[in-house]
Amino acid sequence: MSFTASHKLAPTRRRKPVRPPGFGLTLGVTLAYLSAGVILPLTAVAAMASRDGAGKFLAMLGDERVLAAFKLSFGAALGAAIVDTFFGLIVAWVLVRYSFPLKRVVDAFVDLPFALPTAVAGITLTTICAPDGWVGRYFEPLGIKLAFAPVGIVIALIFTGLPFVVRTVQPILEDLDGEIEEAASSLGASRWETFRRVIFPTLVPALLTGFALCFARTVGEYGSVVFISGNLPNETEIVPLLIISKLEQFDYPAAAALAVVMLVVSFALLLAINALQVWTARRGGGR
Amino acid sequence: MSIEVKGVTKKFGDFNALGGVNLDIHTGELVALLGPSGSGKTTLLRIIAGLETPDSGSVIFHGNDATDQPTQDRQVGFVFQHYALFRHMTVAENIAFGLRVRPRKLRPNNTEIKNRVTNLLQLVQLEGLAERYPSELSGGQRQRVALARALAVEPKVLLLDEPFGALDARVRQELRRRLRKLHDELGVTTVFVTHDQEEALEVSDRVVVLNKGHIEQIGTPDEVYLEPKNAFVLNFLGNVNRFRGRADHGQVRIGDLTLDAPEHAALVDAPVSGFVRPHDIDITRHHNGDSASLIPATVTFIASLGPFVRVELERENGEPLDALLTRERYEELSLQSGEPVFIRARRLRVFADDVKPGGEDYSI
Numbered sequence: 001m002s003f004t005a006s007h008k009l010a011p012t013r014r015r016k017p018v019r020p021p022g023f024g025l026t027l028g029v030t031l032a033y034l035s036a037g038v039i040l041p042l043t044a045v046a047a048m049a050s051r052d053g054a055g056k057f058l059a060m061l062g063d064e065r066v067l068a069a070f071k072l073s074f075g076a077a078l079g080a081a082i083v084d085t086f087f088g089l090i091v092a093w094v095l096v097r098y099s100f101p102l103k104r105v106v107d108a109f110v111d112l113p114f115a116l117p118t119a120v121a122g123i124t125l126t127t128i129c130a131p132d133g134w135v136g137r138y139f140e141p142l143g144i145k146l147a148f149a150p151v152g153i154v155i156a157l158i159f160t161g162l163p164f165v166v167r168t169v170q171p172i173l174e175d176l177d178g179e180i181e182e183a184a185s186s187l188g189a190s191r192w193e194t195f196r197r198v199i200f201p202t203l204v205p206a207l208l209t210g211f212a213l214c215f216a217r218t219v220g221e222y223g224s225v226v227f228i229s230g231n232l233p234n235e236t237e238i239v240p241l242l243i244i245s246k247l248e249q250f251d252y253p254a255a256a257a258l259a260v261v262m263l264v265v266s267f268a269l270l271l272a273i274n275a276l277q278v279w280t281a282r283r284g285g286g287r
Numbered sequence: 288m289s290i291e292v293k294g295v296t297k298k299f300g301d302f303n304a305l306g307g308v309n310l311d312i313h314t315g316e317l318v319a320l321l322g323p324s325g326s327g328k329t330t331l332l333r334i335i336a337g338l339e340t341p342d343s344g345s346v347i348f349h350g351n352d353a354t355d356q357p358t359q360d361r362q363v364g365f366v367f368q369h370y371a372l373f374r375h376m377t378v379a380e381n382i383a384f385g386l387r388v389r390p391r392k393l394r395p396n397n398t399e400i401k402n403r404v405t406n407l408l409q410l411v412q413l414e415g416l417a418e419r420y421p422s423e424l425s426g427g428q429r430q431r432v433a434l435a436r437a438l439a440v441e442p443k444v445l446l447l448d449e450p451f452g453a454l455d456a457r458v459r460q461e462l463r464r465r466l467r468k469l470h471d472e473l474g475v476t477t478v479f480v481t482h483d484q485e486e487a488l489e490v491s492d493r494v495v496v497l498n499k500g501h502i503e504q505i506g507t508p509d510e511v512y513l514e515p516k517n518a519f520v521l522n523f524l525g526n527v528n529r530f531r532g533r534a535d536h537g538q539v540r541i542g543d544l545t546l547d548a549p550e551h552a553a554l555v556d557a558p559v560s561g562f563v564r565p566h567d568i569d570i571t572r573h574h575n576g577d578s579a580s581l582i583p584a585t586v587t588f589i590a591s592l593g594p595f596v597r598v599e600l601e602r603e604n605g606e607p608l609d610a611l612l613t614r615e616r617y618e619e620l621s622l623q624s625g626e627p628v629f630i631r632a633r634r635l636r637v638f639a640d641d642v643k644p645g646g647e648d649y650s651i
Contacts, residue, residue, distance in 0.1 A: 179371035182338050185358045186365040187385035187440055197388065201375045 042263065048256035057257050065233050066242065066258065072150060073239040074265065077219035080157030085211045087158075088165025089203070095166070096173040110166050113159055118223025125156050126227040148230030153238065156228050157218040164217055165210035172206040205281045212273040219266055288349045288443040288476050289314045290335060295344035297330055297500075304330040306500040307344070314349075317470045317477045319487035322497035323523065328480045329448055331497070335478065336446050337361045348443070361444075364437030364475075368449040370429045372421040378432050379404050379417040385440035407435040410469070427458040434466075438473070445470075447479035451486065463490050484524045488512060496520050518638040521562050528568065528608050530561040532637075539637050542582060542604070548637055558640040563632040565611035570598065570620060571629050581629040584608060586622055598622060600630065 049057060060066060095107055113121065128134045129146035136146045146152050176199065184194040222240040229236040239262055246255035290312040297305040305327045312318050320328040333339040335346055337358035345354040353361055373381050382404045386395055395403065408414050411431035421429055430450065437445060450466065451459040467490050470477050481487050487494045488508040496503045496511055504516045515521035532541035537552035541561050551559065574581050588599040596617040600608040610630065622628070
C-alpha cells in the first residue's frame with residue numbers, strides 16, 4: 001500500500017533555483033539609475049555630436065588645435081598617473097609600515113585633494129609655481145617654466161590624483177601577510193629581493209586600479225588646471241577647456257563631438273587597464 | 288647542526304613569552320616543542336629562526352653565536368603554520384625561490400635549479416603539480432610545497448610551526464609519518480612546534496614541554512609520558528583523573544586510602560593530588576576484603592569508542608572519574624549504567640599541589 005502511495009508521489013520535479021528576495025526591485029532601481037544617470041546623457045551627447053553629420057565631425061577632429069588639446073589632455077593625465085602610482089606606493093608604504101609622530105595627520109592630509117575645491121588647488125599651485133612664486137623662482141633661472149606650461153598641468157594633475165593611488169594600495173598593503181615576507185627572508189632573500197619578487201607582484205593589481213582611477217579622474221580635470229595652464233591654444237589648452245570655449249561660441253555640436261571622443265578614448269583605456277588587471281589577478285590565483 | 292639556546296627571555300609588552308629558557312638540540316635530532324597556546328613554543332621557534340630577537344640570552348648554532356644574525360643568513364628552513372606560499376608563483380617557482388635569490392656567484396644555473404625542483408617534488412610526492420598555483424592545491428599539498436621550498440636551500444636546521452595544525456585528521460596522520468621518514472632520510476636537525484601531545488609523542492626523538500614561558504620537562508616521548516616531572520606535564524600529555532588528598536610526614540591520605548610517600552616526608556598536612564590515567568583504572572564488582580586499595584564509585588555513563596570503552600563514574604563524594612577499558616574487559620564485566628562498583632588504580636602519581644618538584648609511582 002505504502003509502496004503505491006509513494007509511487008504516486010514520485011514524479012520528481014526539478015526545483016527552480018531560489019533567488020534571494022528583492023531582486024526585481026533592486027535591479028529595477030539599478031537599471032533606472034544607470035539609464036537616467038549614464039546612458040541617457042551619453043546618448044544625448046552622441047546625438048548632439050552627430051547633428052551636423054560625420055564630415056563636419058571628422059573635420060573638426062582633424063583640426064590642429066583640437067589634436068594638440070587631446071594630446072595634452074591624455075599625455076598629461078598619463079604622466080600624472082604614472083608619477084602618482086610611483087609616489088602613491090611610497091606614501092602608502094610609509095603609512096602602513098612605519099609608525100611616526102603625527103602619522104594620523106599625514107594620513108588625513110592625503111585626502112586633501114579629495115576635499116579641497118579644485119579651484120583653490122589651482123590658484124595655490126599657480127601661485128607657488130609662477131616665475132616669482134616660492135617654487136617657480138628656483139626653476140626660472142634654469143629656463144624651466146612650471147606655471148603656464150605643460151609641466152604645470154602635470155603638477156596640478158599629480159596633486160589631484162595622488163589620493164586615488166594611496167587609498168587603493170593602502171588596504172592591500174595592510175592585508176599583506178607578514179609571514180610571506182618572513183618566508184622570503186628565511187629562504188635567504190634580502191629586503192630588496194623580498195620587495196621585488198614577493199611584495200610588489202601582489203600589489204600590481206591594486207597599483208593598476210589606482211593608476212586607472214587616477215587617470216580617469218585627472219583626464220577630465222578642469223578646475224585646478226585652468227589657472228596653472230595659461231590656456232594658450234596649441235600649447236597649454238586642455239580638452240575640457242576647449243569644450244568650454246566651443247560652448248561659449250554656441251558651437252554645441254563641436255563641444256559634444258569633443259566630449260564623445262574623450263569619452264570613447266577614456267573608456268577604451270579603462271577597459272584595457274581592467275583587462276590587464278584581471279589578467280594579473282588571475283595569475284595571482286586568488287587566495 | 289646543533290642548536291643551543293641559552294637563557295633566552297622575551298617579553299611582548301607586559302606579557303612574558305619566554306622567561307629564561309635553556310635548551311640543547313643535538314645534530315640530526317627531531318625535537319618537538321609541546322605546550323598549550325601562550326606557552327612560548329612558537330616564540331622560541333621564531334627566536335631560533337631569527338624571526339624574533341630575544342630580549343636577553345643567546346642562540347648558538349654549532350658553537351657559533353647566531354643571536355644577532357639576520358634570518359636570511361642563518362640557513363634555516365622555516366615552514367609556517369599557514370604555509371605562507373607565494374600566491375603569484377607556481378609550485379615550481381615557489382620551490383626555486385630560495386635558489387633564485389642567491390647572490391649570482393652562489394646561484395645554481397637554470398638547469399640545476401630545474402633538476403633540484405624536480406627532485407624535491409619527487410621527495411614530497413608532488414610530481415606533476417609543478418605548474419600549478421598554490422590556490423589550486425589542497426591543504427596537504429600546500430603543506431608539502433612549503434616543506435619542499437624550505438628544503439630547497441639545503442638548510443642546516445628545519446623549523447616547522449604547527450606543521451599539521453590546519454589539516455584534517457587523516458591527512459595529518461599521513462604527513463606526520465612522512466615527516467619522520469623524511470627526517471630519517473635527510474638527517475637534518477629538525478624542530479617543530481605542536482600543541483598536540485599525540486603528534487609530539489609519535490614523531491619526535493625528544494619532547495620539550497613548555498608552559499608559561501618555561502620548560503617543564505625535556506625527555507624522550509616515553510620519559511615525558513611515563514615519568515612526568517610534575518602535574519602539568521602529566522596533565523598535558525593525556526587525560527588524567529585527579530584525586531585530592533593530604534600529605535603528612537610521609538603519609539598520603541586520599542579519601543579512605545592511606546599510602547606511604549617517603550619523598551613527601553617534608554610535607555606537614557599539605558594538600559596533594561593523586562593522578563591516575565583512565566587506562567590505569569580497573570573496575571571490579573567485589574572488594575574481596577581488600578577494601579584498603581579500592582575506591583567505591585557508581586557508573587554514570589558508558590561510551591563505546593571502538594576498540595575501547597570509556598566508563599564515566601562518580602565517587603561517593605561526587606567527584607567524576609573516567610576509566611578506559613579494553614572492549615574485552617568491558618564485555619567480561621558487562622557493566623550497567625547506575626551500577627555501584629569499586630575501582631583500583633594500577634598506577635597513581637602524587638604531586639604536592641602548587642609545588643613542582645617530586646613525584647613518584649605508586650601502586651595501591
